[in-house]
Amino acid sequence: MRTNRLGGSAAAVSELALGCxxxxxxxxxxxxxAAHATVEAAWDAGVRTFDTAPHYGLGLSERRLGAALQGRPRDTYTLSTKVGRLLVPSARGGPGDETDHDLAHDLAHDLAHDLAHGFAVPATHRRIWDFSADGVLRSLEASLERLGLDRVDIALLHDPDDHAEQALREAYPALERLRREGVVGAIGIGMNQSALPTRFLRETDIDVVLLAGRYTLLEQDGLTGPLPEAAARGRSVVIGGVFNSGLLTAPRPGATYDYAPAPRPVLDRALRLQAVTERHGVPLRAAALRFPFGHPSVASVLTGARSPEEVRDTVEQLRRPIPDALWDELRAEGLLDPDTPVPVTAPGGATPSRKEPS
Incomplete structure (x- = not known):
């Protein structure tokens, strides 16, 4: 599997990364x-980049990823985690501090509590937003402890939507200092919007943007800011959310888009995309995986998985040859803007290159 360097940094990423x-x-x-087997399957498929965060299961993702990578030579993989949310013990003390009589009730209460954040884990801790310099250092120190590592390769500001000024003035300089000291190899920002990452690219010296859901086969909002800005400045973009919360894996009524039921016009557009790809013998999810690589700033596509089977299917779809005529028809049908760059298959069906509009 190909690897690409992030901007001018010391960090490199495999073209497919595992989101954890x-x-x-x-x-x-x-x-x-299952978590361990999923990481093993990704490794066996050539994936060497793994992305996690304290937010994911109140640290559970970091602990499981660290355990699964234990024993691997540290210079053979790239690990990314995030800052901006500190985990502090719950005021309730967590289920481990409760009496046996109340344990079942408290577990149910705590589990339901964190499901509000999307994770089926007991709410033994609370997330506290903190984009201060001290918060960055404390977050990374705690992440290293959970991961069982002495360094991370990439540190990302995680969703600073409502904390932009503090992230710019306090968190970013702290990350820049850590990069200068060699504590981290690359720094950046991870969000599911385009405006703030574009601002960071213009006003800071970040290496990478993790852009989730905003540059996909379904929508190309990323072309209005972060992608051209990254290209102009020699920076890199990692694309997450290529399936738009699952809509581009199996578009049907009730499918999710941006973590909610897809509006009818969005669903109809996804169904039209599927009709075109299937006319060319290509599953929609395969086209969705390959599409971002048409842009020269895209270094990697980040996809999640919860089983070895999902990992293997993702790798199979990424390697599936896609005819140039498929992209041409999407343009002809008005489903892609004529100026949108698309990948082309190199001779032998190998490394995708870029195809400019005709």
Whole structure:
């Protein structure tokens, strides 16, 4: 699997990265064994970049990822985690501090509590927003302890939507200092919007933007700011959310888009996309995986998985040859803007290159 360097940094990423939110019991529980097997399957497929965060299952994702990578030579993989949310013990003390008589009730209460954040874990801790310099250092120190590592390769500001000024003035300089000191290899920002990452690219010296859901086969909002800005400045973009919360894996009534039921016009557009890809013998999810690589700033696509089967299917779809005629028809049908760059298959069906509009 190809690797690409992030901007001018010391960090490199495999073209497919494993997003580890599911390892933190995103929406549904995953066993320790399944989490470990998922990471193993990704490794066996050539994936060498793994992305996690304290937010994912109140640290469970980081603990499981660290355990699964234990024993691997540290210079053979790239690990990314995030800052901006500190985990502090719950005022209730967590279920471990409760009496046996109340334990079942408290577990049910705590489990339901964190499901409000999307994770099926007991709410033994609370998330506290903190984009201060001290918060960055405390967050990374706690992440390293959970991961069982002495360094991370990439540190990202995580969803500073409502904390932009503090993130710019306090958290970013702290990350820049850590990069200068060699504590982290690359720094950046991870969000599911385009405006603030574009501002960071213009006003700071970040290496990478993790852009979730805003540059996909369904919508290309990322072309209005972060992607051209990254290209102009020699920075990199990692694309997450290529399936738009699952809509581009199986578009049907009730499918999710941006973590909510897809509005009818959005669903109809996804169904039209599927009709075109299937006319060319290509599953919609395969086209969705390959599409972002048409842009020269895209270094990697980040996808989540909760089982080895999901990992293997993702790798199979990424390697599936896609005819150039598919992209041409999407443009002809008005489903892609004529100026949107698309990938082309190199001779032998190998490394995708870029195809400019005709």
């Amino acid at each position: 939110a599911a390892l933190g019991n995103l929406y549904h529980p995953v066993t320790d064994e």
